Amino acid sequence: MEWANAIVQGIVTGGFYALFACGLSLMFGVMGIINLAHGDLAIIAAYVAIALIPSTHLPMVWAFVVVVPIFAVGGYVVQRTLLQASLDRSPFTTLLVAFGMSVIIENVLLEVFSANGQSITIGTLITKSFSLNSTITISYFSVIVLAVAIMVLGGIQLFLSRTATGRLVRAVADDREAAQLVGANYRHVFGIAAAIAFATVALAGLSYGMLTEFVPTSGVTTLLFAFESVVIGGIGNVWGTLVGGVVLGVAQQIGAQINPAYQILAGNLVFLAVLAVRPRGLFGMRTA
Amino acid sequence: MTTQQRAPTRRITASGTLQVRRAGASGILVGAAGLVVLALLAFMPVIVSEADTTLLVNFFVLLTMAVMWNLLAGYAGMVSIGQQAFVGLGGYGVLVLAMNGFNPVAAIPVAAVVAALIALPVSVLLFRLGGGYFAIATWVVADTAQIVVSSITSLGGGTGHPVPGLSSMSPHTFAETTYWAALAVVTISLGIAYGLLRSPLGLLMAAVRDDEVSARSAGARVMTTRRIVYVVAALGCGAAGAILAVSQLQVQPSSIFSVQWAAEMIFVSMIGGMGTLEGPILGTVLFFVLQQNLAQDGAWYLIIFGAVAVLVSIWTPRGLWGAIRQRSGIELFPVGYRLHEGALHLVTQPQLLDGGSAAGSNGPGSGAGARRRRLRP
Numbered sequence: 001m002e003w004a005n006a007i008v009q010g011i012v013t014g015g016f017y018a019l020f021a022c023g024l025s026l027m028f029g030v031m032g033i034i035n036l037a038h039g040d041l042a043i044i045a046a047y048v049a050i051a052l053i054p055s056t057h058l059p060m061v062w063a064f065v066v067v068v069p070i071f072a073v074g075g076y077v078v079q080r081t082l083l084q085a086s087l088d089r090s091p092f093t094t095l096l097v098a099f100g101m102s103v104i105i106e107n108v109l110l111e112v113f114s115a116n117g118q119s120i121t122i123g124t125l126i127t128k129s130f131s132l133n134s135t136i137t138i139s140y141f142s143v144i145v146l147a148v149a150i151m152v153l154g155g156i157q158l159f160l161s162r163t164a165t166g167r168l169v170r171a172v173a174d175d176r177e178a179a180q181l182v183g184a185n186y187r188h189v190f191g192i193a194a195a196i197a198f199a200t201v202a203l204a205g206l207s208y209g210m211l212t213e214f215v216p217t218s219g220v221t222t223l224l225f226a227f228e229s230v231v232i233g234g235i236g237n238v239w240g241t242l243v244g245g246v247v248l249g250v251a252q253q254i255g256a257q258i259n260p261a262y263q264i265l266a267g268n269l270v271f272l273a274v275l276a277v278r279p280r281g282l283f284g285m286r287t288a
Numbered sequence: 289m290t291t292q293q294r295a296p297t298r299r300i301t302a303s304g305t306l307q308v309r310r311a312g313a314s315g316i317l318v319g320a321a322g323l324v325v326l327a328l329l330a331f332m333p334v335i336v337s338e339a340d341t342t343l344l345v346n347f348f349v350l351l352t353m354a355v356m357w358n359l360l361a362g363y364a365g366m367v368s369i370g371q372q373a374f375v376g377l378g379g380y381g382v383l384v385l386a387m388n389g390f391n392p393v394a395a396i397p398v399a400a401v402v403a404a405l406i407a408l409p410v411s412v413l414l415f416r417l418g419g420g421y422f423a424i425a426t427w428v429v430a431d432t433a434q435i436v437v438s439s440i441t442s443l444g445g446g447t448g449h450p451v452p453g454l455s456s457m458s459p460h461t462f463a464e465t466t467y468w469a470a471l472a473v474v475t476i477s478l479g480i481a482y483g484l485l486r487s488p489l490g491l492l493m494a495a496v497r498d499d500e501v502s503a504r505s506a507g508a509r510v511m512t513t514r515r516i517v518y519v520v521a522a523l524g525c526g527a528a529g530a531i532l533a534v535s536q537l538q539v540q541p542s543s544i545f546s547v548q549w550a551a552e553m554i555f556v557s558m559i560g561g562m563g564t565l566e567g568p569i570l571g572t573v574l575f576f577v578l579q580q581n582l583a584q585d586g587a588w589y590l591i592i593f594g595a596v597a598v599l600v601s602i603w604t605p606r607g608l609w610g611a612i613r614q615r616s617g618i619e620l621f622p623v624g625y626r627l628h629e630g631a632l633h634l635v636t637q638p639q640l641l642d643g644g645s646a647a648g649s650n651g652p653g654s655g656a657g658a659r660r661r662r663l664r665p
Contacts, residue, residue, distance in 0.1 A: 277418055
């Protein structure tokens with residue numbers, strides 16, 4: 001039954017990884033940006049919450065209401081300035097700029113908040129759980145995160161397929177020049193996509209901070225998990241990312257079951273195995 | 289739009305005296321100056337204190353890494369942020385050999401070769417991904433290597449292990465030996481990079497970086513070219529890691545596999561100038577100047593350096609050396625081609641025709657005229 005528990009916990013964690021991954025996917029799909037600072041942005045969200053919320057005397061759960069909009073606006077601004085400037089140079093420059101951002105964020109967080117572990121305490125919700133049977137216990141919070149992940153992924157899909165702005169985003173992603181010819185301001189559209197991506201990364205970062213302890217360097221780990229979920233599921237497939245996250249989560253939990261030190265290793269090995277056997281991922285349809 | 293049409297057409301029919309050249313008399317002068325610098329550096333342990341030689345060892349280590357990263361990204365167009373995998377493997381290679389009775393200094397080249405051999409199968413997996421996904425996958429590989437090495441208890445697990453066989457040396461001999469080993473590694477690395485770039489492979493690398501599809505259609509073996517560069521870069525980074533293991537007297541997984549190595553090698557290349565051999569040298573010098581002045585302020589030197597690297601790569605993607613070369617035409621390592629008419633430079637913008645233009649900034653096929661000639665012998 002311990003194995004069944006590992007699988008159930010893995011599935012719940014997988015939803016969390018998918019939540020991390022969808023912003024990464026969106027920015028790559030629309031702008032062609034591999035945002036190497038993605039994980040670090042999530043950790044910033046968590047630090048912003050612990051720095052900001054206590055002074056407002058609101059319960060910590062309000063972090064979502066406060067931090068997510070801040071990040072959406074921040075995403076638009078960063079895209080229109082720094083990222084657009086590097087995109088105007090080349091994808092190569094953009095990749096290096098994103099890496100530079102990642103290193104800068106990590107070290108600034110280290111200098112400002114120290115390397116001590118922190119966490120966002122939200123009271124009793126985090127400890128409440130329900131039992132399926134004697135060995136399988138699931139925390140309510142992780143189920144909520146899984147549900148949020150599914151809602152966010154579904155919401156992005158609906159936004160892209162049903163709304164006028166979503167159609168504009170897809171048009172720009174498909175052919176920037178053609179979209180520009182018919183009057184679309186692709187820079188603004190890029191800004192909107194970045195705003196959504198940053199909002200989801202804030203959601204993911206806050207959930208991460210509530211689930212576990214974090215340090216300034218946690219961003220790297222989360223970036224790798226998000227990236228592995230995307231590649232395992234298949235680049236460019238929204239629901240594939242969810243499956244990829246679940247596969248990664250289950251692999252890690254099974255690895256941890258064998259030896260707690262093997263948790264991350266097991267995930268990395270599954271990722272490398274998928275790369276070796278199915279380089280386009282489990283549900284990959286086409287490469288760009 | 290290619291330079292083949294743009295630059296030479298003005299006069300090529302009118303005058304028969306056009307020559308395509310690499311290094312002229314100035315090249316020999318620079319080469320001689322390089323030998324003098326090398327001889328001076330070799331005498332350093334006699335002149336300066338042990339603290340200064342330690343600093344220079346760290347300088348050579350970072351310069352070696354930067355030269356290798358620049359080969360990968362600046363010349364072959366592969367952005368790796370996981371070269372610390374090979375730094376770590378080189379360091380642990382020395383440890384394993386030394387634990388089995390090898391002389392740690394003699395183990396340095398062996399450890400570097402081991403790192404290169406590991407890079408070969410790794411490249412098969414990594415080359416399935418392109419661009420940015422390749423970059424993150426190299427990071428996953430480095431992460432995996434660190435976890436695997438940390439889980440081997442006989443190598444000290446997560447806390448690391450001292451390198452045996454070094455305590456028998458006197459502190460003075462140790463400082464000298466480490467210094468010369470590091471100087472040898474950086475000299476050989478620069479030599480290999482220079483030789484590679486002047487060889488037909490150097491042209492292939494530039495062609496693959498500038499336009500992979502065109503290069504492939506011209507018959508270039510894209511994968512083989514990339515693989516050779518990747519393995520050479522692993523060799524260099526392995527040697528750098530091996531030097532680190534000896535100079536620090538111990539290896540510790542979280543420090544020798546640290547992503548900080550990747551950050552430093554990337555930043556110095558970005559600031560100095562990718563796609564030039566001089567760039568990483570300039571960048572590494574600037575890095576050490578800044579680090580020495582801000583070392584007491586924690587990680588701020590890295591933050592400032594990273595911010596400068598980001599700004600430089602947006603404003604002048606060829607880096608500081610690229611900007612210097614554009615204005616002055618100075619080239620210490622002539623790896624590209626230039627047109628000469630008698631003693632006069634015909635091409636007013638020499639960078640148009642040299643092989644070492646930075647990736648990304650150049651339009652399709654800049655310098656293609658000079659390269660294409662050699663692509664199809």
